[in-house]
Amino acid sequence: xKLIKKSxxxxxxxxxxxxxxxxxxxxxxxxxxQTEDQLxxxxxxxxxxxxxxxxxxxxxxxxxxxxxVETVDFDPQAGLLRINGRVSSESQYVKMNxxxxxxxxxxxxxxxxxxxxxxxALERVEDACDITKQADVAAIVCQEGLANxxxxxxxxxxxxxxxxxxxxxxxxxxxxNYEKGLGRFYDQVYQALLRHVNFDVVKGIIIASPGFVKxxxxxxxxxxxxxxxxxxxxxxxPKFLLVHCSSGHKHSLQEVMxxxxxxxxxxxxxxxxxxxxLDKFYVMLNNDPDRAFYGFKHVAKANERGAIGTLMVTDAxxxxxxxxxxxxxxxxVEGVRASGGQVLVFSTLHVSGEQLNQLTGVAAILTFPxxxxxxxxxxEVAEENDDxxxxxxxxxxADDLGL
Amino acid sequence: MSKQPxxxxxxxxxxxxxxxxxxxxxxxxxDDNQMDFDMAALNxxxxxxxxxxxxxKKVSSIASTPVSSQPSSPKVTPLAKIxxxxxxxxxxxxxxxxxxxxxxxMVVIGHVDAGKSTLMGHFLYALGQVSEKTIxxxxxxxxxxxxxxxxxxxxxxxxxxxxxxxxxxxxxxxSFETTSKQFTLLDAPGHRDFIPNMISGxxxxxxAILVIDATTGEFEAGFDAxxxxxxxxxxxxxLGVQQMIVAVNKLDAMEWSKPRFDEITxxxxxxxxxxxxxxxxxxFVPVSGLTGENLVKKTEGCPLYDWYKGQTLVERxxxxxxxxxxxxxxxxMAVSDFFKGGIGSSSGVSVAGRIDAGHVQVGEQVVxxxxxxxxxxxxxxxxxxxxxxxxxxxxCLMTLTGLDIxxxxxxxxxxxxxxxxxxxxxxxxxxxxxxxxxxxTSGFPIxxxxxxxxxxxxxxxxxxxxxxxxxxxxxxxxRHLSKGSTATVRIKLxxxxxxxxxxxxxxxxxxVMLRKGGETVAAGVVTQILTFGx
Numbered sequence: 001x002k003l004i005k006k007s008x009x010x011x012x013x014x015x016x017x018x019x020x021x022x023x024x025x026x027x028x029x030x031x032x033x034q035t036e037d038q039l040x041x042x043x044x045x046x047x048x049x050x051x052x053x054x055x056x057x058x059x060x061x062x063x064x065x066x067x068x069v070e071t072v073d074f075d076p077q078a079g080l081l082r083i084n085g086r087v088s089s090e091s092q093y094v095k096m097n098x099x100x101x102x103x104x105x106x107x108x109x110x111x112x113x114x115x116x117x118x119x120x121a122l123e124r125v126e127d128a129c130d131i132t133k134q135a136d137v138a139a140i141v142c143q144e145g146l147a148n149x150x151x152x153x154x155x156x157x158x159x160x161x162x163x164x165x166x167x168x169x170x171x172x173x174x175x176x177n178y179e180k181g182l183g184r185f186y187d188q189v190y191q192a193l194l195r196h197v198n199f200d201v202v203k204g205i206i207i208a209s210p211g212f213v214k215x216x217x218x219x220x221x222x223x224x225x226x227x228x229x230x231x232x233x234x235x236x237x238p239k240f241l242l243v244h245c246s247s248g249h250k251h252s253l254q255e256v257m258x259x260x261x262x263x264x265x266x267x268x269x270x271x272x273x274x275x276x277x278l279d280k281f282y283v284m285l286n287n288d289p290d291r292a293f294y295g296f297k298h299v300a301k302a303n304e305r306g307a308i309g310t311l312m313v314t315d316a317x318x319x320x321x322x323x324x325x326x327x328x329x330x331x332x333v334e335g336v337r338a339s340g341g342q343v344l345v346f347s348t349l350h351v352s353g354e355q356l357n358q359l360t361g362v363a364a365i366l367t368f369p370x371x372x373x374x375x376x377x378x379x380e381v382a383e384e385n386d387d388x389x390x391x392x393x394x395x396x397x398a399d400d401l402g403l
Numbered sequence: 404m405s406k407q408p409x410x411x412x413x414x415x416x417x418x419x420x421x422x423x424x425x426x427x428x429x430x431x432x433x434d435d436n437q438m439d440f441d442m443a444a445l446n447x448x449x450x451x452x453x454x455x456x457x458x459x460k461k462v463s464s465i466a467s468t469p470v471s472s473q474p475s476s477p478k479v480t481p482l483a484k485i486x487x488x489x490x491x492x493x494x495x496x497x498x499x500x501x502x503x504x505x506x507x508x509m510v511v512i513g514h515v516d517a518g519k520s521t522l523m524g525h526f527l528y529a530l531g532q533v534s535e536k537t538i539x540x541x542x543x544x545x546x547x548x549x550x551x552x553x554x555x556x557x558x559x560x561x562x563x564x565x566x567x568x569x570x571x572x573x574x575x576x577x578s579f580e581t582t583s584k585q586f587t588l589l590d591a592p593g594h595r596d597f598i599p600n601m602i603s604g605x606x607x608x609x610x611a612i613l614v615i616d617a618t619t620g621e622f623e624a625g626f627d628a629x630x631x632x633x634x635x636x637x638x639x640x641x642l643g644v645q646q647m648i649v650a651v652n653k654l655d656a657m658e659w660s661k662p663r664f665d666e667i668t669x670x671x672x673x674x675x676x677x678x679x680x681x682x683x684x685x686x687f688v689p690v691s692g693l694t695g696e697n698l699v700k701k702t703e704g705c706p707l708y709d710w711y712k713g714q715t716l717v718e719r720x721x722x723x724x725x726x727x728x729x730x731x732x733x734x735x736m737a738v739s740d741f742f743k744g745g746i747g748s749s750s751g752v753s754v755a756g757r758i759d760a761g762h763v764q765v766g767e768q769v770v771x772x773x774x775x776x777x778x779x780x781x782x783x784x785x786x787x788x789x790x791x792x793x794x795x796x797x798x799c800l801m802t803l804t805g806l807d808i809x810x811x812x813x814x815x816x817x818x819x820x821x822x823x824x825x826x827x828x829x830x831x832x833x834x835x836x837x838x839x840x841x842x843x844t845s846g847f848p849i850x851x852x853x854x855x856x857x858x859x860x861x862x863x864x865x866x867x868x869x870x871x872x873x874x875x876x877x878x879x880x881x882r883h884l885s886k887g888s889t890a891t892v893r894i895k896l897x898x899x900x901x902x903x904x905x906x907x908x909x910x911x912x913x914x915v916m917l918r919k920g921g922e923t924v925a926a927g928v929v930t931q932i933l934t935f936g937x
Contacts, residue, residue: 210597
């Protein structure tokens with residue numbers, strides 16, 4: 001994404017003009033836009049006009065509209081962002097206050113007006129426009145009969161294709177069925193690899209599996225490449241990386257991210273950092289439970305006493321339509337920063353973010369133990385459950401995104 | 404989803420009350436209070452079962468799964484296509500067969516390279532299940548690739564990959580007979596990466612042989628925290644196996660040393676008893692898979708018999724007691740394998756698995772869940788022999804007609820159309836947490852193993868931790884579960900619903916194993932199913 005223009009007043013109101021270039025940018029925009037914001041972008045609208053004789057004609061017109069945002073929909077698979085709202089600028093064709101839905105397009109400028117640009121939003125803009133942070137990796141996590149072909153970027157993990165093929169097990173005296181099934185499976189993964197991975201863009205291709213599936217798949221891919229004389233694959237052979245993981249399910253990406261050879265390849269990407277932090281949290285919870293807390297209430301209390309060393313929050317919390325909720329979390333983030341703590345905003349499109357989201361969405365590792373936090377609010381526990389419930393609902397929404 | 408939480412909440416609390424009651428009940432008749440805290444919990448399942456079998460009336464009345472609650476006249480519809488004269492009275496036939504030779508399923512487990520496949524391959528050869536000619540052929544071929552010691556393992560390791568690498572990757576099924584019993588042998592892979600396959604095999608087993616490598620350093624490696632000896636033993640125990648033989652293998656390499664055998668027996672015995680095995684149902688047998696010593700025959704003059712006066716492996720195996728089968732329950736068979744084409748070269752779809760409950764016969768209609776498609780059993784095999792019927796505990800291969808292969812997946816359960824198994828994506832389970840490195844919190848992503856199926860799931864809520872000693876709730880809504888604790892949790896499947904029953908209704912289909920990052924983090928039983936259907 002490119003930042004074209006930024007103009008923010010002292011009262012934090014103002015606008016930003018951005019130029020989205022790739023799929024991931026849509027995810028950034030999705031995280032930026034909130035209800036009540038104003039969005040100005042070019043869009044297409046069908047205009048119906050009635051002539052003097054009464055015959056009506058309709059015509060599609062490209063025009064620039066400004067809308068007051070009401071709902072935002074995002075499809076991570078296709079990278080489509082649809083923003084619906086009321087038109088707030090008069091134009092030749094469209095009346096004020098009529099509804100319009102803008103399909104945000106790649107490679108076209110748009111301008112976003114906000115009444116308040118808070119730190120999280122501004123950071124998001126900065127993050128999105130930082131080209132040094134881009135690293136796309138394709139990952140195939142598989143086990144016999146199951147493969148997930150994923151694309152991992154800084155902020156997103158997208159399952160491009162999930163392949164599930166039944167493979168007959170070996171039977172006494174006959175392994176032909178098994179071997180045939182396995183061959184079919186490898187072929188499907190190979191086809192998926194060709195279809196979904198853009199070798200010009202990705203920095204590496206990770207094949208991860210338990211057992212020997214990864215080795216066999218790797219051999220299959222290059223046997224096929226030789227047979228079909230696929231130059232693209234042959235040239236990119238050094239980009240392939242074989243990693244061990246415990247299963248072919250998407251969860252295993254977390255293990256893959258922690259593998260040293262992958263870390264080296266990804267050079268400290270956000271995804272790897274998030275996994276490491278979450279891991280540290282769990283270790284702390286095990287070794288010293290008084291230094292690891294989750295749930296807003298506990299974390300906020302720890303923050304009051306300036307104890308937070310690392311704060312982990314998911315971006316889902318900042319997407320909240322309720323301004324008060326958003327502000328609550330922003331204050332938490334600012335508070336932690338002010339007291340010298342580190343803040344990590346997890347992307348809910350990553351596996352680790354998904355996990356944190358289910359863990360109320362906010363967790364903290366403290367610099368010193370606070371054993372009394374838990375005791376203080378025995379009666380508040382019930383309330384917190386409602387929080388958890390709300391969060392798991394939110395998670396369902398994330399599920400609906402097709403993750 | 405949006406409307407459900409409140410309802411679920413109500414159900415959660417009621418379910419909790421019920422399970423606690425049960426715990427109290429179970430502990431009253433528990434005679435073994437000395438048991439280690441976490442291990443005792445593994446026992447819980449069996450104890451509950453006792454209650455369940457003792458009071459069958461009570462069970463059906465509190466069954467929380469409406470679909471399968473009452474096993475009333477399940478024979479009406481499924482047999483419609485068989486003329487009455489041709490119907491088999493399975494229960495009578497079963498009684499006849501049991502009085503002749505009971506059928507058991509035996510799984511062979513142990514650390515990687517303990518010699519499981521070699522031991523069992525040699526065992527089958529010694530019993531005459533494998534011909535002299537075949538073994539000679541394997542010996543020649545194995546020698547050719549420089550793995551002559553693997554010849555016997557090739558009886559069970561049949562795929563090219565397994566033979567080249569010299570390790571078992573998937574369950575191999577075979578069968579043999581002893582003087583009083585028929586056995587289905589399931590040879591499990593020992594490597595940690597293939598534990599999902601091992602679980603799929605162990606889920607079908609009634610009894611187990613744990614193979615131990617007795618050579619210096621190897622036993623210790625397998626027994627360590629990273630070895631599979633402990634994990635396998637805990638897994639089979641949690642999957643309901645109560646009787647086990649420990650085959651102390653490769654003792655020939657230790658000059659049949661008695662001190663070594665005693666050392667292993669002592670170390671392992673303590674652990675296994677802690678893990679919930681009864682001492683009376685645990686037997687140690689010194690063997691050599693490579694030379695075949697003490698498998699079936701005792702060689703005169705072998706130094707082993709200077710001190711070992713006990714039984715050979717086959718004699719010991721013969722003494723396994725057949726477990727009680729759930730014959731009167733509605734028919735259930737978890738599919739572990741399926742492929743196109745029937746037995747022989749007939750058309751149709753073949754499915755393999757073990758019958759978990761009830762019975763079936765050729766011509767009967769069965770329904771594949773999930774999906775709900777109905778098929779008719781055309782032919783079937785039990786232990787590789789053509790049969791006209793099969794009952795709980797039998798390991799079957801059957802050809803179905805009228806069923807599309809697309810309707811089957813590795814988690815499919817075949818059942819009687821009169822009482823199909825419930826399908827769910829959210830349920831409450833009572834867990835025993837294994838020796839884990841990081842604690843379990845809500846939102847914890849796991850791989851759920853159920854029979855042959857493994858599916859990603861999440862622990863969405865920690866409902867309560869339970870005190871093993873009293874069965875009381877220690878803490879509601881705990882922040883996390885640490886190792887060794889027992890707790891009730893709510894689990895949600897990530898991708899799709901699966902067929903599942905409560906432990907009360909069906910002990911095999913009511914067990915789940917939870918794994919994460921290549922380690923088993925917990926074993927559990929399903930106490931309540933919260934949502935039905937997809």
